[in-house]
Amino acid sequence: MHRTGTTRRGALTATGAFALGAVLTGCGSGQDEPRNPRARAEAASLRARSTLRTAAARAGVSLLARYDRTAATHPLTEAGLAPLRATVGAHLAALGGPPKGGSPAPAPPAPPGGAKAALRELAAHERRVADERAAALLEADSELARLLASMAAAGAANAYLLTELAKETPA
Template identity: 65%
Template sequence: MRRTGTTRRSALTATGAFGLGAVLAGCGSDGGATARRDATGPGARTVSLREDTALKAAQARAGASLLAHYDRVVAAHPMTEAGLAPLRAAVQEHMAALGGRPGTAGSPSPASSAPATDARTALKELAAEERRVADVRAAALLEAGPELARLLASVAAAGAAHAYLLTELAKEIPA
């Protein structure tokens, strides 16, 4: 029997889409970032492209580390695979958008080298890692050029949504 009305998932999807639209609309104006870079001369634009490339590579490595964390949780707790599969696929797409390759392994953070023995705690740790990576990406917006800033804003917003969904998934796992 199909549920009618607004579900938690549809409300979250609508809220996320609205928030993402607002973030992307806010990033579109450029806020003078181009003028600041162009005012320093043609050489500065080349440097900023190098900086963007380095920033993009660092964010791709963070995505690879996050992807490895998803893999460790699924390997340790196979019952979570169905819930984590769509989120893991999105993380893989974000990593690819940032120039990372699926085979590249990121360096695991010390706290996430081995998932917890129970699935609920492992999901909470994964949610904390998603939140940490999303915060790092949001902070990187200040250093990025306009195009990369748009991408990072989108990926950071998705990461924040993943953290929320992982927290909710942890609540649904039997103790």
């Protein structure tokens, strides 16, 4: 008589095959991390790059808002701020635009009462952003490091020009 149905040997073979398949594909590990060390390093590099880019873009959005607020509060400074603001806008575009998602950037504080003081405060903020970007160079990959270095240099130049503009602006 021929036996039909599942035998003990067949059940063990199927269980072993299923377990081997799970081990080989990584099922049940609950992790999305690649097992290959090189792939893990590349994934970590992409995350770090994204984090640095997002931080630089947030700083750019904040800086643009400060330029806009200063120009709106002190219309006398608008013509001098326009080319510097355009540079900041170009940097933000090079970073891929404003960051998506997350909480919106808080409104910048109102600039000081006088145009000179407002320009000095804007220069100080521009200098801080340039310093942050220069510090981020140590963590960035080569492509992003070149972009951040260029942006930091331009920010330092903008800070200098804002300081000079403050000296030329009437009280």
